[in-house]
Amino acid sequence: MAATSTLRTRPPGKPPKTRDTLLSQDRRLGYGLITPAIVLLLAVTAFPLVYNIWNSFHYATPTIPVVNGKPAGLANYRRMFASGSAFGPAFIHTVLFTVVSVAIEMVIGLVLALALNKPFRGRGLVRAAVFIPWAVPTVVSAEIWKGMFDPQQGFVDYALKILHLPGSTTTWLANADTSWFAIFVADAWKNTPFVAIILIGGLQVIPLELYEAAKLDGASAWRQFRRLTLPLLKPALMVALIFRTLSAFLLFDVVYIMTGGGPGTSTETLAYLNYDAFLNAQDYGYGGAISISLIILALLIAGAYTRIFREKA
């Protein structure tokens, strides 16, 4: 900034301004320019955040007027950890889902990216086909998968049957384990392409000369992958990992559409509980407390990743 301001031409006839006034003029203009963005951000992120924090320490239940609006202390937070609360199981579901789904999606995404980065005939077409699921809204893809897993009209059981594979009479969404399997499939179908897109971007910036040099040195394909591709792909891997982890941690839409948290409570996630508290129960205090916990957990994850990122970089 300092450099540009000293280059400015001075208006004729006026005494030269000091460096300080020029700087502060610049600064004022800068603030003026970012004000609309800041106001917008405050309105859509900071305000709801503060409002949620406020609610989480109050009873905010319009349908229970006797307590509505009264300070609640830590009651909403205590309710999350009370015995029989759905929060604990939902937390475990969420963590397990995040770890497993992100691992699956990263591995398949990497394989896809490596394959699609090699030149072959019809690559454009295949790439487009692979990326289409990512362009489908999750609500739509979850509805499609719910239909696919339907035991009477669905494709999954039908395919298993004509291929004479076991499980062709499974009612996928009626059991905890098979429900989770269906959720994993629906989520991976939609999000693996996202990982692949980011990794292809990462692969494309690796100079080909490096591989040529490695080949001249007699490095095997595996060695090239271990020593060249992986280390150079690390930034892209980290970006994909962070994005996927955070969005998997907030898993809601697939569960809402496919299982409604059921059977019983076996597929309830934290984000689902949050929805339930806000929109079903109209309990903005408890919902706020769950939201704040989700934010804290997401911050912890992001913080942990940045730490790892910095150490390795």
Place this chain on the structure above:
Amino acid sequence: MAIFTKTQPGRLARRAAGMAAIAGLVGTAAACSSSAAPAAQTSAAAKQTIIFATDGLGAEGAATTAAIKGFEAQYPNITVSVLNLDSSANNQYQQLTQRFQAGTGLDVIDGDVTWAPAFASAGWIQNLSSDGFPTSQYFPGQLASAQYSGSLYAVPWFVNAEGIYYRTDLVKTPPTSPAALVSDAQAAVKADPSLKEGFAWEADKYEGSITALVSFLGGFGGKLDLSDLNTPANQAALQFMYNTIHSDAITPQAATGWQESNVQSAWESGQTAFALNWPYEYASTEKIATLKNNVSWIPFPSTTGTPAAALGGDNLMIATKSAHTQADLEFIKYLTSPSVEITRAESAGDPPANSTAYTSALYAAAPYFKQEQAVFADTVSRPSSPIYTNISSVLQTMVSSVLAGQESPSAALSSAQSQITSLPGYTS
């Protein structure tokens, strides 16, 4: 990705300014947030538009449109603008509560029978006790659903009851107990290979599973007494529900993902001998040649001799913030007048909530209403509470976990009871 930027010195002042701005925003919001004071009223004779929030597709939607035309012809100064709500009850409830909190955009509301207590306790709908509605002409169960702490807050529009449809060509005499229903269903499936299942009912984890539960509880003399859920009768009913799917095999496991519309298509495609559904199915079945003369409708049979048919139906309410209360009242009075209710019953199959509408004229146009009235006599309502949605949520999970075999009926009932009684705002 602000998380990744390092904090720099000198940011404190700006941060403080940011916090001040946020505080300002919060203050504004608090100032905007609702007070329950009614809005300034438009005079009854003035030209005005009222918003009617309702749902209903097909025949029901057409009947509503026709009724509005009739009303507007009678009251040329009032225009009714329909706000179409989602077809799922859960989503409707959410759409409405969001609008109530925003405080605008609602005048007359068509809502499920379970909603009035919550809306009334939140101060979102008007007390209609002194507006001259003929309370003695409504069915007692539905009248109770329209009241909150002794006052009338909603006007019954049409009544609904969930009962058992069965194919008279497959089942000669109506079953008189749940066990008889099971054996009849099994016999029908054995006799007719074109049947895919014996008994279709909605077992998905949603509100419909609670109306089904109410009917099944009645079959064993149980009831939804929230402070005494874990009774032998209630256990037997939940066990029955589990058995239909798992041991009696009259209901496919897929039904644990079925809602009303799935039951409807199972019934209308002729793949089931019994189906649990609402009165509109009668009107719908009348249009299907193969089923038309082979249908009968009964309350879910009870071992005690007193069956329970889950009460449904719609009540009309007026938003506290409506600026058109007089016009709203005229509109509700028009919609709930016996002659308009009869027209709706004939065209859309919605049974009138006003008992004086059950006339020979109605029976002449739609004879099945005579049979329906027998089911209405056995209606049992779901628990009436301002926190009904929270209670229902717990009960839905209870049913779902029993059907999935995750919990025994007894364990599920006792856990549901302790969860419900410790819900904030619960009063017995």
